[in-house]
Amino acid sequence: MHGRGGQGSVAAAYLLAATAFEAGWQCQAFPSFGAERRGAPVTAFVRVDQTQIHLRSQIRTPDVLIVQDDTLLQDERITAGLKSGGAMLVNTARDGGEIGAHFGCRCVNIDATELAITHLRRPIPNTGLLAALVTLEGRFALTALEKAVSGRFNGTILEQNLALIADAAAAVSAGAWAEEMSDA
C-alpha cells in the first residue's frame, strides 16, 4: 500500500487487516517505517491468510497494490515486485485502464478522495479505497469492512463512512479480481 506520510497508509493497512480479521481470516499489517515525515512516499503491508501467519518479512511481491495518491505513479518503480497477474487499485480520477496499460498490469481507479470529500468533508481516501478493494476482490464480505470501521468510529462519522463504503462499493465491479486472489 503506497501513500504519503500523513495520508493514513498505516491506518488503511490496519483497517484492511481488521477487515480480514472480522471476516475470520488471519491477518498481519505493518508499516515500513522510515524516518520520513509528512508528505514523503511511504509503504504499508498487509498479509491475510486462513492459517496462522508466521512470516514477518516485508512484502516484496504483493498481489495487490493500493496507491493512495496518483502523484506517486510518477515513480515508475511503484509496481516493482507486483506478481504477474497482480492488480493495482489507484485513488484517482484518471482512467484505471490507461494507468494499467502504462504499467502493464490490471488497474482499477476510484476517486476515493472525491468520495471522501462528499461524505466526510475531508480528503481521506482510505475507507473508499478499502471498500473498492473488498468489493473487487470479493473474498471478505463488505460487512466485515463495515464492522472494522465500526470498531474505529461511531456516531456521525461512522454513518458517513458507511455511506461512503456503499458508494465506493457501487463504483467498482464486484468480484472482478476474485479469481486472482486465491493464492495470496
Next chain:
Amino acid sequence: MTILTRSAYGEPGTSLDFKTGNWRSTEKPVHIHAKAPCHGACPAGEDQQAWFALLQEGRVEAAWRALVAANPLPGVTGRVCPHPCETACNRKALDGALAIHNVERWLGDEAVANGWAYPVEEPPADAPVVAIIGAGPAGVSAAYHALRHGMRARIFEAASEAGGLLRSAIPPTRLPRAALNAELDRVLSLPGIEVTCRARLGRDVSVEALAADHAAVLLAPGCQEGRDWDVGGSVPADHHEGLALLKEFMDHGQFPAAQRVIVHGGGNTAMDLCRLMKRFGVGEVTLVTASGLPGPDTATDDLINVVPRELEEALEEGIEIIPHATVNRLIMRGSKVVGAEVASLKKVPGTDGRKKRVTFEGTERVRDVDMVIPCIGEMVDPEGLHSWINRGYLRPSDHWGTLSDRIYALGDARGDRGTVAEAIGDGARAVAAVAARLNGGEATTDTRAELPASDLNPVYYPPAARSVAPKLPVSERTFEAEIEGDIGHEAALAEAARCLSCGNCLACDNCWTFCPDSAVIKTAELATDGSFYLFDLDYCKGCGLCAQECPTGYIQMRPE
C-alpha cells in the same frame, strides 16, 4: 558474621552495633561544673548563678531561699555591697554585667514584704551553742548559720541595738533604717538565736568564760578604735578621723566647719564622708586615694574598694578624686592645716616579688585645703581581747577565722576585711568550721576553678541591656532618702534572664541538638552531675562540637 538473606542484603542490623567511640583519639567531652565568676567573687559565698537560675524559671521564693542559704541579709548587701560579683560577671564584656545587687536587694525586700520564712529550723534545746561577740553583719551571719548547722547562737552586743557598722557607719541614703531593721529583726528573731545588747566584752562577758560553756566563741567585735595618723610627724590640732567623723555626723548631723577638704583613703567610709560633706555644704571635697579608678588598665587589686555606683554618684555630685596619689606632707600654719602636698604613687613589683607602693619624685603638687581627713581604717578595741590582739587586729591563722581551738575571729576585726559581704561570709565560714569540728571533721571549701569568659559561647545570648534602677537626681539627694530605688519585679526577672549561667548546665539542649553522632543522651533521671545529659562514649567521636557550642562552658574537652 551476618548470614545473607535469600534476597541478599536487604535486612541490615542496626548501626548501634558499630561503636564509633574508639574514633576518639585524644579528648572526650566532660561536664565541668565550674564556679561562676560571680560566685567566686562573692565574699559572702553566694552562688548568684544558682539563684538566678531559679529566677529564670520564675521561682522567686526559691531563688531567695537559695540566696539566703549563704547570706541572710540580701536586703542589706543588695544596698551596700560593692558587688565584686558584678565586676566579675562574664556578661560585662558583652553588654554589661548583670545588675546583681539590684536583684539581690529586690529579693531581700520581697522576702520581707511577703514574710517568706528563712529555710532554718529551731535547733533542739540541747543543741550546741555558739557564743558570738558583736551583732554586726559577721555576728548576725554567724548566728544564722549556726541555726543552719543545727546549733543555737547567743550574741553579745555592746551597743544598744544590733547592726554594728551597718547602723553606725552607713548613711541611710544608702541603707534606709527601715530596710536594715526589717531584715535584722527577721534574722535575730529566729528561734534559736538569743541577743544580749549592752553587753561589753571585758566588762560584762569574757572570752574565756564564754569559751568554757559554749561550743565555740566567735569574735566579731568590728573595729572601733581609730588609728594614729600623722604625715611626716605633723598632726593638725583639729584632727578628725574619718569613721569617727561619720559616726558623729550620723548621731548629731553636724560636721566641723571647712571649705576645702581632702579626704585621704579609699573605702566606703571615705566615699560616704566625701559625699555627706559635699551635701552638707563644703565647697571643695577631694578624695586622695592610693588606688586606681575603674578602667581597662586597672588591675583588680588596685581598684578603689568602694561600691561602684557610689563612685559614679560621687563624681555626679562634684567630688574630685585623685587616684594613685597620697598626701605627702601637710602644710601647716601653726597647728592649722592650710595645704597638703599630694604626690603620685603606684604599686609596683618589688625585688622580693611583692608589690610595694612607690611615691614618684617630681609629682608633688600643693592643694590649698583647710582640713585633711584620714580614712585609713580602724582597729579593734582591745578591751577584753588583749590576749588575742596582734598589731591592732585579731589576725586569725586561716580562712575559717581560727584563733585557737574554739575561738574564731570574724569580720573587720580580722584586719584583712573591708566589706559587709566579707563579714557575712566570715560568719558562715567560722560556723562551718565549728560544725565540722563538732562532727569530728574538717570544713571544706569550694575549690572549683572559675569559668573564664573565653569558655563561654556568647553567640547564644541575644543582646539585652542591663536594667537600670531609678536613682534620685543630685538636686534631690538629702541625708535621709535612699538614693538608689527598687529595680522592680519585671526588671529583676529581665536581669535574671540575662544570666549566662556560667559553668552550669542550662539544659538548653545544644549538646543534644548538635551532636552529629547522637552521642548525647538527654535524661533527667540518670544524669547525676546536675545536668540533664549523658555522653554516650560508645559513640562519641570526640569532635568537640558540643563543647564549642555549649553556651555556658559546662562542657569541656579533656584528655581521655
Next chain:
Amino acid sequence: MTDATRLAELRQKFGRVPEGPSDPKPGTVSPREAQPRFRGLESGHRACQGCGEALAARLVMECAGPDVIVANATGCLEVFTTAWPQSAWRVPWVHSLFENAAAVASGIEAAMKARGKNTKVLAFGGDGATYDIGFQSLSGMLERYHNVLYVCYDNEAYMNTGIQRSSSTPHAATTTTSPAGKERMGKRHLKKDLVSIIAAHHIPYAASASVAFPQDLQRKVRYAMGIEGPTFLVIHSPCPLGWKHDSRLTIDVARKAVECGLFPMVELERGSLSNVMPIRQVRPVTDYLELQGRFRHLFADDPRAEEERAHLQALADYNITTYGLTGGDPDNADTVGTAAVGRGGHPAGRLRP
C-alpha cells in the same frame, strides 16, 4: 490470597526469620530509647568527626519521621550511614544511584498515591547529586508535582570522592579540582543559585537553612512536610574535612556563613520570596573565610588574594541587598534570635524534672 498472607509468604521465602525482640530485658526502656525526639538516624554511623551533613540529616529526620520513606542519592550520607550489614536508619530508606534520588522518590510517592497511603517521601542528596548530576531528575520531579520533600545537604563540593569542586562550590574556594596556584585562586566560577532555579518551578515552597540554626531548620522541615506537593530545602552543612576547619567549629563556620551574607537564609513560596532570616549583626566575610583552609590562599600577601576577598565580600553584599537581609520584621526569627538558647531547652524537646 490476601496481600498480607502473600507478604508473609514472601518474607518467609526470602527474608530473615525474626530473631525476637532485640531488647534483652523486655519491658525496660534504655535512655536512648526514651529520647524525647524521633531517632530517624541512629548513632554508629561512620561520618567524620563534626560532620555537618550527619547533623543536618538527623535534624531533618527528627521532625520528618516516623511515617516517611527516604530516597538517598549516592554520597557521603549514604555511604556513612549504610555500611552493610549495619544501617543507621530507622525509617524505610533506599539508595539507588547518584543522580536519581528525585526520580526514585517520585516513584515511591506514585506508589504511595496508588495505594492510598499518606506516607511522606523524602529525597536526600548532596550538592553534587542536586546541583549537578541529579539536577534533571530533580527538575522533573518538581515539574510533575510529586508530593516529595527534597533535601539537599550542601557541603559545597564532592566530598564523597575526596573534595572535588561542584557547581555549589563557592567562588575562590580550593578543592582538589580547583586548587590555588600561580595561575589560579581556587574555583573560578560562582556558586550556582540553586534555590532560585528551584523556586522558578513555581513549587509551593523552597528554602535554605543551616545546621547552625536548628530551630529554624526544623521549622522549615515541618512546614514543608505539611505541604501537599513538591518542596525543597537546601541545608548548608559544613564539612570539616573538605573545608579544612577544626571539627568542633562546624556550627561556628555555618553560623558565620549566614551572618556574613554568603549563605542567605531565604524562603520562597510559588517562586516569590516570602521570608528571609535577617542578620542583626553583619560580619565581614573574612570572619567566615579565615576559619577555613579552603580559603587560606585568600589571606596570602598577594594582590589577587585581596581582590578575591573583595569579590566574595561583594557577593555577600549582593545577597544582603537582594534579599534584604538586614531589614525586615523585628519579630522574625533572626540570626541572633534563632541561635538563642534558654534554660530548659528547645520547646520541642523541653524536659523539666
Next chain:
Amino acid sequence: MREALEGSQAIARAVALCEPDVVAAYPITPQTHIVENLSELVAQGDLHTEFVSVESEFSAASVVLGAAATGARAYTATASQGTLLMAEVLFNIAGMRLPLVMTVANRAVSAPLSIWNDHADSMAVRDSGWIQLHATSNQEAVDTTIQAFRITQETELPVMVCMDGFILTHTMEPIDLPDRMAVRDWLPPMAFSRSLDPERPLSLGMLVSPDYFPEIRHSHHAAMQQALAVIEEVDTSFHSRFGRAAGGLLTVEGDPEAKVGILAMGSTVGTLRAGMAHYVEAGPARLITLRSFRPFPAEALREAVEGLDCLIVIDRAISPGLGGVLGTEVAAVLSQSARPPHILNHALGLGGRDIPETVYVDLLDAGRDPDAPRFSVFDADMTKLAPEDR
C-alpha cells in the same frame, strides 16, 4: 477475547490487565505506541495507575525502581538509546533484587542512528542481572508480559520482555487477550518481601564491602539459576489456565531427526518457521527458539541440540571484535556437551534489515558449506564495502 491489535496496543492492554500501581515511561521509537496506548487507557479510565510521565528513560527506570521498592507493581518500557540511558538504573534494580517488569521494543543502538530493529540494546544490558525473555510474536509478547509480573514476584528479580521493534510493536495481528478477572485471579497479590514500609523500616541499596560482595553476586547468580524453574513453572501454569504457552525456556520444532539446527530469538523465528514450511526441499532442520536469554537455560539447550551436527545461531546483535553475542554464548555453553555440534553464527537483520523468507534456504546452504565462516554478518552486501573492509 481475540482482537486484531497492533503489537504496542496489545502490550498496553496486557499491562493494564495486570493492574500495575505505577507506570513510568519516556517515549522512544519504537516503544512510543506502548506508552501512548497506556496513556490512552489511563485517560479513558480503563487503567487505574499512577502514570508518571518522566523527563527521561533514566528517570523512568528510577521511578519504577522507587515504586517497586515500596512493594508496588510497577512497569516501564523503553528501547535502544533509552535502554542504555537506563543502563545504570537497570543494574541497580537487579542488584537490589526488585520485582519489576519492563518491555524493551528492541532497536539498534546509535551510531549510526537507526530507529529499526535489532537486539543491540537488550544485549548491552545482558549482564545487568535482569531476566530477559524474548517473544517471537505479539501473542507471546502479551502472554510473556502477563507471566513476567508473576515471575518477578516469585523470584524477586526484574523481568525484561524483549520484543522486536516495529516488526512486532507496529504489526497488527489477531491477539487473544485474557479476561481481566482471570488474570487478576492468576496473578498473586502484589507483595515484596523487603518493601519500604514505615511499619517495618529497612534499608535498601546499602554499601557492601569486599567482605560480602562476592557472596551477594553469587546469591544473584543462584537466584537467576533458580529462576529457570520458575519461568517454566509459570509458563506451564499459564498454559493450564489460559490454554497456551509462551515458549518456556526454549522450544524445539521441526524434524527431530534433522542434523542441522537453527537457533534464534524473537520475530526472526516466525520468518524461519515460514521458510521451513515453504522450502521443504531445502532439507530437514530443527528450529530452536530461545525465549529465556537470561537466565540462560544451558541444560535445556544441551538437550535441545542433542543429535545435531551443525547448529546455526542467528544473532540480531554483534559484539564487534568477537562476533555474535548469542552465538558466542551458545558455543560456550555447548562446549561442555559430550558431542557439541559444529556452530555457525550469523548476524541477521541488523538495524532493521528485512529478513526475507528465503533466508532459511540461504542459511542451510551456508551450513553445508565447509568453507563458510564461523561468524558472518549474513546479509551484509560486501559490494557496498571498501575491499579492505570486506
